[in-house]
Amino acid sequence: MNIKGCNKSLFFSPITENEVVKLAKSLKNKFTTGYDDIPDAIVKQCIDYFKKPLMDIFNISLETGTFPEQLKIAKVIPIHKKGNTRNINNYRPIALLSVFSKLLEKLVYNRIITFIEKNGIITEAQHGFRSKRSTETALLDFINNVQSAIDDKMNPVGIFLDLSKAYDVLDHKILLDKLNAYGIRGITNKWMESYLTNRKQFVELKCLK
Numbered sequence: 001m002n003i004k005g006c007n008k009s010l011f012f013s014p015i016t017e018n019e020v021v022k023l024a025k026s027l028k029n030k031f032t033t034g035y036d037d038i039p040d041a042i043v044k045q046c047i048d049y050f051k052k053p054l055m056d057i058f059n060i061s062l063e064t065g066t067f068p069e070q071l072k073i074a075k076v077i078p079i080h081k082k083g084n085t086r087n088i089n090n091y092r093p094i095a096l097l098s099v100f101s102k103l104l105e106k107l108v109y110n111r112i113i114t115f116i117e118k119n120g121i122i123t124e125a126q127h128g129f130r131s132k133r134s135t136e137t138a139l140l141d142f143i144n145n146v147q148s149a150i151d152d153k154m155n156p157v158g159i160f161l162d163l164s165k166a167y168d169v170l171d172h173k174i175l176l177d178k179l180n181a182y183g184i185r186g187i188t189n190k191w192m193e194s195y196l197t198n199r200k201q202f203v204e205l206k207c208l209k
Contacts, residue, residue, distance in 0.1 A: 006183035010115040012062040012191075015107055017051045020058070023103055024051075034098035035073045035202070043099045058104050065190030071101035074201040095201065108191070112184065121182050172196050
């Protein structure tokens, strides 16, 4: 399987007020919050009042290749799964980001996915995080390949890998080098590097009864 690079480069187009409003309006009416205690539902309702300063901040981020430091802070809350509430192994950590961080991430994601889809950078074998594709389409593709191999009198073999906490072991330098090869270079690559570095988190605990 060959994943080709790209001679073209991605340049972030300016973010518009309409983009900010449309994206904010699409937020779910959730009242969970990041470190700033501002829920999605409030931003969704009030976006028309601060759409321009928010747009300006986001555009400065893209122009300078710098992800705002305050948007790198994650609030981690432990969610009880089962069993003894005093056993730490019975909790699942959930990281909550500021709604403004999620908006900026989505705006950049839209630009990157448009670029890589237009230039045919992603292999057709990639089903995750793509429009109109999912684990179901991946499974159907796999079944079709197995059936075709059997029809051709072949012995198909499947190898399945389950990488636990894959993102935690991801080498950021390798990732940035790959992005550079695929056309996300220059200021856009600098933005990605800024996004990945100096991230912070804290744990919020509620008193156990």
